[in-house]
Amino acid sequence: MAKEFIDGIECVPHGYANGISTHLANKQQLDGPRATLTEIEKQRIIKNAAYRFGQFLTELGVRWEDDPNSSETPMRVAKAYVNDLWAGRYEPMDEVTSFPSDGYDGIVFEGNIPVTSMCSHHHQTIQGKVHVAYVPGPEGNVIGLSKLNRIVEHFARRGAIQEQLTVAIHNAISKITQGNIGVAVMIDATHNCVSCRGVKHQGASMKTAKLSGCFLEEDSARAEFYNFVNGYNSK
Numbered sequence: 001m002a003k004e005f006i007d008g009i010e011c012v013p014h015g016y017a018n019g020i021s022t023h024l025a026n027k028q029q030l031d032g033p034r035a036t037l038t039e040i041e042k043q044r045i046i047k048n049a050a051y052r053f054g055q056f057l058t059e060l061g062v063r064w065e066d067d068p069n070s071s072e073t074p075m076r077v078a079k080a081y082v083n084d085l086w087a088g089r090y091e092p093m094d095e096v097t098s099f100p101s102d103g104y105d106g107i108v109f110e111g112n113i114p115v116t117s118m119c120s121h122h123h124q125t126i127q128g129k130v131h132v133a134y135v136p137g138p139e140g141n142v143i144g145l146s147k148l149n150r151i152v153e154h155f156a157r158r159g160a161i162q163e164q165l166t167v168a169i170h171n172a173i174s175k176i177t178q179g180n181i182g183v184a185v186m187i188d189a190t191h192n193c194v195s196c197r198g199v200k201h202q203g204a205s206m207k208t209a210k211l212s213g214c215f216l217e218e219d220s221a222r223a224e225f226y227n228f229v230n231g232y233n234s235k
């Protein structure tokens with residue numbers, strides 16, 4: 001299937017666990033990329049999802065309606081998905097304003113950005129750290145530091161596979177810091193689907209990196225990025 005780009009930021013088709021929800025995509029097609037879901041529309045999604053999750057529990061042999069610890073669980077789970085775990089599927093990304101770099105052409109690095117996501121395959125959490133960097137270039141743009149955290153949150157608060165999440169964060173930073181001469185993103189995360197089910201190995205972590213421009217082509221830029229990353233790791 002051809003990939004669909006909404007607002008030039010999304011890199012998987014809508015409706016996929018790693019992409020925006022079908023509800024938001026339908027509104028965007030009518031009202032443009034800044035369209036948002038109303039509170040009533042979100043409540044409807046939560047209510048319908050809770051109803052289906054109740055059926056899921058029933059099929060697993062749970063009398064959830066009678067059990068005081070489970071009677072509100074379908075609603076709790078549906079709210080957690082829409083408001084927290086998958087929040088990035090139901091909201092467009094915050095508008096990120098960029099500013100002229102005013103001649104700054106060095107590395108802009110932010111490390112140890114905490115990341116919580118959910119594996120698309122098993123719906124188990126992924127937790128770790130993200131390290132990001134870009135070099136604006138003489139005519140390039142810079143963005144407020146906390147915007148890098150917001151970009152990470154927007155794409156992580158969905159279903160994810162770590163490889164694709166790495167690319168999504170990279171592409172968003174690259175687009176927003178137009179004129180940059182390189183972007184680097186590295187994620188180091190543990191996957192509960194590995195530690196809690198299947199092979200059940202505790203403590204294994206997965207590192208992924210997406211580098212472009214100077215970080216890919218110049219040894220010195222790549223070394224500077226990884227030196228900053230290792231500075232956190234050795235603390």
Ligand SMILES: [Zn+2]
Pocket residue numbers: 119120121122123124191193194
């Ligand atoms: Zn998994």
